[in-house]
Amino acid sequence: MSTGIAFERVSFAYEDALVLDDVSFDLPEGEFCLLVGPTGAGKSTLLKTVNGLVPHFTGGTMRGDVRVAGRAVRGATPADLADLVGYVGQDPLAGFVTDEVELELAYTAEQLGLAPAAMRKRVTEIVDLLGLADVRDRALAQLSSGQRQRVAIGAALVAGPAALVLDEPTSALDPTAADEVLSALHRLVHDLGVTVLLAEHRLERVAQYADSALLLNGGKVTAGPIAEVLAVSPVAPPVVALGRLAAWPGPPVTIREARRHAAGLRERLTGLERPAIAPAQAGPPLLEARGVTVDYPGVRAVDGLDLAAGRGERIALMGRNGSGKSSLLWALQGTGKRSGGRVAIGGADPASRRPGERRQLAGLVPAEPADLLYAETVAAECEGADEDGRAPRGTCAKILDDLVDDLDDATHPRDLSEGQRLALALAVTLTAAPPLLLLDEPTRGLDYPGKAALAARLTQLTAAGHCVVVSTHDVEFCAEFASRVVILSDGEIVADGPARQIVAASPMFAPQVAKILPGWLTVAEVAAALEADGDVAGG
Structure with missing residues (x-):
């Protein structure tokens, strides 16, 4: 027994x-x-x-x-x-x-x-x-x-x-x-x-x-x-996907195992072109925050922070738990408490606008996505989002389909899994297509295909001129999504620059591929380089 x-x-x-x-x-x-x-x-x-x-x-x-x-x-x-x-x-x-x-x-x-x-x-x-x-x-x-x-x-x-x-x-x-x-x-x-x-x-x-x-x-x-x-x-995980790509035996499931197999692949990648580092300022200015301060009783969560962002940027906001990421997002959106400083989105301070107008400037998906969901069914949530966002009928449902497969639209949101509920909240927020999109830990509960679909959707938005700021602990999503990384500590910015430069210099925030193949961030990058060179299996 x-x-x-x-x-x-x-x-x-x-x-x-x-x-x-x-x-x-x-x-x-x-x-x-x-x-x-x-x-x-x-x-x-x-x-x-x-x-x-x-x-x-x-x-x-x-x-x-x-x-x-x-x-x-x-x-x-x-x-x-x-x-x-x-x-x-x-x-x-x-x-x-x-x-x-x-x-x-x-x-x-x-x-x-x-x-x-x-x-x-x-x-x-x-x-x-x-x-x-x-x-x-x-x-x-x-x-x-x-x-x-x-x-x-x-x-x-x-x-x-x-x-x-x-x-x-x-x-x-x-x-x-x-x-x-x-x-x-x-x-x-x-x-x-x-x-x-x-x-x-x-x-x-x-x-x-x-x-x-x-x-x-x-x-x-x-x-x-x-x-x-x-x-x-x-x-x-990426280490397994890399092992499949390179036809390593196993495949390896740890960085240590993968590094023992990687010598041939590193040699094969030497001299091959890596994707260009995206510029820190990708388009016209959209967000300007100066001296933003957020205080709670006995705690200064955000300490006189300055942050500027342009249209088309994909920014990952990273840092240890308690570093001030969520407080900063809410202060930028205008709903959260701001003890000092100023925020302008396209020249307007969201805190001075009504909630409906505020969401048209900046949409925020909180860490608890259920906070955005009120209807009795998934279909009703999507219909309400289309109406509130003044989008064509079916827009929200289409975004949701891109994020999660085979979701019954008659299901009550509380009966969804954590990942499905998050995807629905994301779809509701994305329907309004605000110029600034703020997301707090959006990959919680999402599997790798779901995260890839989310990264693709956010990239499409930035290509259309939106700016996306994502607070995340997910280093693999950061490697796939971000053009710029901002790292917070004790409410202050301690690093800000191109994603490849920032994550490669940080053992804490480096993705698995970078630990195995220095200078490379994702399996997709490696596969594209090998394919361009005429060698799909690079091991």
Whole structure:
């Protein structure tokens, strides 16, 4: 009998929509397994079957058996399984029930009826294991995103579960914070024998930590070693795509493995033309911000920042969590608080305009895309966007089709996956085609094809004279999309220049291809250079 996580002929459907189709797999105890699949494939649904959220809180029809550490899950509620399965959702804040770190960690122990001495011991062990000693007395609201994610993991671990399931745990984190969280999970697997099942779209971050993978596509699951699964997956990190292009064996899934294969490809690329670096000022001036300051109680989020941007620019705004990126975007759009300075978009200050007029100057997609969605169906959202944006009927729906395939327009927005909901919010905002488009972490929940489609759509907008500013931790999207990179730290700009120059000089923000082939940013660049030289397979 499996001591890890086992699925035996599991099927699940929402009404007539089949999500899991006769799924069977067996993860041994102490396995770190990565769940991959296209946006909307049902990864979140599969994760929630492990701890009983599906079908007890979602509805739907389920068949088959799920076992964790030998215990049957089907028929049990999440409360019944709290000592067996720890679950961490996409938004850790939504799962917190207290206001302070230590109280949050102790809450589960209290619910399980542990004696005070045992509770203190358990909480201290979790604090030490996850590196939370410095923040154990702090309020949750004062923590960085990476610290909050570790607290959420700690809260799930207090009960001593045999398995931990996590849904996109690094999606809102900068590269350094993501590494901290993944390293903590790696220790849980190797030191405590916890079975970890993790869904993530940013595979370039996680693949190096995983022992195995599950590919969920079309309701079916393919299970196996990480390299074998990614070799056949429709979504794969750049290092795997580069390995496919160069016909490397494996293909390699880590930078270290790829570099060992790359000597021949580096030699083949020597002297071949790289894409030209896009100029920092691509067109007539559009945005001018001078001395922008944003203050919150006890915190200066943006500190007298100057930023100018022209039409046609594709700007990636990067920096660690808490560096001021989101505060700057809201200040530029005019809805957010501005303590000082001035902003002009085409000569007009958006803060002085009514909300409808403001959106015509600058459209902003927030980090929580559901904040923009109010209608009962996807179709109604699109129709409303066409009307509000004074666009031809069907414009929003066409943009949405470019971002996500096979989305039922009768679906309620709250029933969409995180990635689908984000794509809908993007489509709604893009329909009005404002001259300045601001996006806060737009690739959360999007797979690689979805991100490529988004980059293509944004590039089309800039070619038509719009300016796009994207706040992102996604270095691979930055490499594909940006002509210019602006890096923030403590509310100030610390680097600003052409994308190739900035990311190549930063180990933290360098994409995978640049780490393997210095001077090159994307697999598409390499493929185009080899094709132009008459050699598609350059290994």
